[in-house]
Amino acid sequence: MNAPQLSRREFAAALGGIVLSFSLVPRLALGQQAALPGSLNSNRMLDAWLRINPDGTATVFTGKVELGQGILTALAQIAAEELDLPLSRLKMISGDTGQTPNEGQTAGSQSIEASGTALRMAGAEVRAILMELAAKRFGVAVDTLSASDGVISGRDGRKVGYGELAGEVDLHREATAKVAPKLPAEHKIVGTAVPRRDIPAKVTGGAAYVQDVRLPGMLHGRVARPPRYGAKLESFDQAAVKAMPGVTAVVRDGSFLGVVAEREEQAIKARDALKKSARWSGGNELPDPAKIHEYLLSRSMEDKVISDKQAALPDGAIPIEATYHRPYMAHASIGPSCSVAQMEGGKLTVWTHTQGVFPLRATMAKALDMPAGAIRCIHVEGSGCYGHNGADDVALDAALLARAMAGRPVRVQWMRDDEFMWEPLGAGMVMRARAALKDGRIVDWNYDVWSNTHNMRPGDPDGVNLLASWYLEKPKQPAPPRGAPQPAGAGDRNAIPLYELPRQHITSHLIKEMPLRVSALRTLGAYANVFAIESFMDELAAAAEADPVAFRLAHLKDPRAKAVIEKVAEAAGWKPGEKGNGVHGRGIAFAKYKTLATYVAVIVDLELDRGSGRIKVPRAFAAVDSGQIINPSGLINQIEGGIVQSTSWTLHEEVQFDRTGILSQSWDSYPILTMDEAPRVTTVLIDRPNEHPLGAGEAAQGPTAAAIANALAAATGKRIRELPLRPERVKAALA
C-alpha cells in the first residue's frame, strides 16, 4: 500500500541532522493581527505547520492527535492535496510540546475544521512559494509552470523537484492565507477513501501505542489508590512491600501511594500488597444512587437562559410535558490509561495519550512545581479515547514515580479497577421538556437541562485538574466547574433544537457540586439533550397523530436537515403510519451536532424479548451530511462507530455506585455491547464539496439513543424516559 509510514522512530532518526528553528509563537499579540483561518490564527508561521525536506518529502506538524479516529490520515490527505505531493512523501508529526503547534485539545469534532483548515491554507501558500522559486530559477513567469507529484515543470521541459528547492525556501514567515486553495473539483486525494496509515502496524503487532513504548532501563510503576474518593492514607507496611522481589521504590506523598519495580508483574503484586496493608480514613460519602437525580436537582446551581423567543400563544393549545434522565457513564477504554515518564537533569519527558499535550504540560508544571519549559509532553496513541479519561492522570502518576527514580524511565499502566473507579465520568443529567400543540404544530416550547460541568480537563488556569495532585501532602485544588458558551455549549450542547419554534424558552442549569468525578465524555451533553428532545418530538407527533418523519419535516426549514431525514427514510424504506407489533418497532431521530456541525438522521429497527425485557437493535440506517467529505471510509467508520457505541450506552451503560464509592470496577459490573448485539449499519453520505468539512465523531450518538427509545415506544406503546433501557426497566414499563 502507498500510505506513508509515520513512525516516531523514523522521525527521531531524521531529527539528528536537522536544526529546528521554526517558531510556534508569533511576537505580536493576537489582537493586533488580521484573523487567519482555522488554527493558523493562533499558530501563524508557515514553518510551524510545514517543512520541505531536501529528500523531496514534506513534514507536517499538527497539534491534533490520533485517537483512533483516523485524523492523521485525513490531515495528511489535505496537506498532500494542496502541496501536490504524494501521500507517501509526507511525514506527520503530531502533539509534541517540543515541536508542534499548540492546538489545545483534540476534542469536540473540531480537528478537521481547525487543523485541516490551517494545513489547507498553509499548504496552498507553501506550494505557491515553491512555484515562485522555480519561476525565478527558470527565468519564466510563474503561470507557465505546473506542479505534480512534488515536481515543478516548465513548458520547455525543465523540471525541479521540491527537494532541490528546500535549501532556498524560507517558510519562517507569517502565513498570509491569501493563496486560494484548490477547488473541490480539482481534488485528487481529498474525498477519496485513502487507507488509514496506522492500521497495518495495529493488525500485525507493530509498535502502535504508548503501551508499547520501551526505553532502556525502564521500570514499571503502579499506584495504590484509595478505596473511595477523598480518603486519607493513615498507614501502610512500607518495609514489607519494599522487600518484595524486584521492588525498587515505594513512593508516598501524602495520600498518593505508588510503587516501582523492575518487572511489570512485580509492580502489580506490590500494588496488591500495598492495597492490602494500607489503612485509610475518611472519604466522601456519595448520594443515594436510587435518588441521584433528585439529589442533583437539590444542589445550588447557576441558571442561564440560552434561548428566548417570544410569540403569541394561541388559545386552546394542548400542553405536554416529559422529564428524561441520563445516568453517569464511563469512557471505559479497552486498554487502561498508560504513560511513560523520565526525569533527567531537572527535565521531565512524558509519553502520553492525552488529548492535549500543551494543556497537560501547563497543568503538570503546576502539580509538580516545575517550570513548564522543563517538561516535554509527547503524544503517542493509546487505546480508544472518547473524551477526558485517565490519560492525563496517569501521566502525572508516571511523573511522580519517575521523579523518585533519578533518570530511569517509569512506565505506569492503570489496572482495570483504577480506570473504572477513577476516570472522570460523563455526568448524570435531567432534562425537562414542556410544549404545547395546536393544529398539529408546536406553538410553545420550554426546555430545561440540569447538569454538572462537562469539562474538568487539564489546562484550566484556575486550578490543577489532575487526580494525583489532590492527594499530595500539599494538595492542589481542582479548577472551579464551568459551563461553555452556546452555540457549542457543554451540558446544554444541542439543548436548542433546530426546529422552527417561534415561541421558546430554554434554560441551562449548571450544578456546581460534583458528587462523582466528571468531565468530558464524547458529545458532552448532546447525547442526553438529543435523546430528550427527539424522544419528545415523537411524543408530540403521537399526540398530534402525525407520522414522526412528516412531523419533523413540517417543523424544519433548513434544507440540509430535511435532506438527511428524507434520505434515511428512503434508505430504510420508512412507511408513514407503520405501527409496531409488540415485539418489533422502528424509530427515527435527527440532530445537527452542536447545532452548527454535522447533520445526522438515524432509523433503527428494534426487537424486544418481552419475557426478559431484553432489547436488540439488529439494524440501523443513517444519513449524514458533514459538508465536504475528506475521506468517505473514515467518515462511515466514525458514524457507524458512533451508532454502535451509542447503542451500547443506550441499552447497557450506567456507572454503579453506593454511598461509599464506585461499584463498577470491571466489565462484569459495567457491561458493554457485544459483537452479537451490534446493529448492522447502512450509512448514506451526502457529499457537499462546496461546504466546509465538519467533524463527525460525535454526530450520531444522540440520534441513535432517541431512535432506539422511539422504536421501543413504536413497538410497545410504552415510553421509557430514563437511560439506559436495561431489561429490568423495560420489563417494569411493560408490566
Next chain:
Amino acid sequence: MGARRRSDALRPLSDALRTAFGRHKTARKGLDDRVASTQDVPDLTDVGAATADRLKRIAMAISLKVNGVVHSVAAEPDTPLLYVLRNDLELNGAKFGCGLEQCGACTVLLDGVPTRSCVRAIQDIGQQEVTTIEGLGTVDKPHPLQQAFIDEQAAQCGYCINGMIMTAKELLDRIPHPTEADVRATLAPNLCRCGTHNRIVRAVLRAAQANGKT
C-alpha cells in the same frame, strides 16, 4: 520573528525519543540478560561466584515456545504469560485490557486454542506452543486475516484487534467458511469499544472467502 531557538533544548530529548520504540543496543542487552535462547543454557556444574546470581535466575528459568522459537525466560513461575510476551520477548500484539480474562485484548493461541494470556501463568504452559499475532504475518507479508482487516479498514483505535484476529484465526482453522452468525457468536466474548464491530465481522468473512481461493 519571535523565534524560540529550540535545537539546544531538544537535542538531549531526541535521544530518548529515538529509542522510545527501538530495539537498540542497550535495550537488546537488557533483553539478552533476561532471555537466553536454548542454545546457550549454561553448565551449572561450574558456577563462578561473580555469576552466581545470574545463573541462579537462569536455573529457575522456564522454557516457552513462542512463534516457533524456544525461549528460556527468567521470571517467577506464576507470572502471567502476557507480561513475558510483552516485556521479555518485546511482542506488542497481545494487550493488557483487564487482567480478568473478560475483554480478550490479550488473546494468544496455545496449541491453536484461544487463551487469555493475562491470567495464564507461564509455569502452566508446559510444552504447548504459543502463537501470537506476530506469528501470523508481518506488515510486508500479512496473514490473510491481517490483510482482510487492512482491506476492510477494520479498526478505529485498534486495541482490541489482536484478540479479534487471534480468536478468528482459531474459528477459521476449525470452520473455514463460517456464517456471519458464527463469526458474531465466536467474537462475542471479545470486547470492542470504538464500535468497529461490523467491519471486524466483515474482515473475518473476507478472510474466510480467501480461504476458498487459496
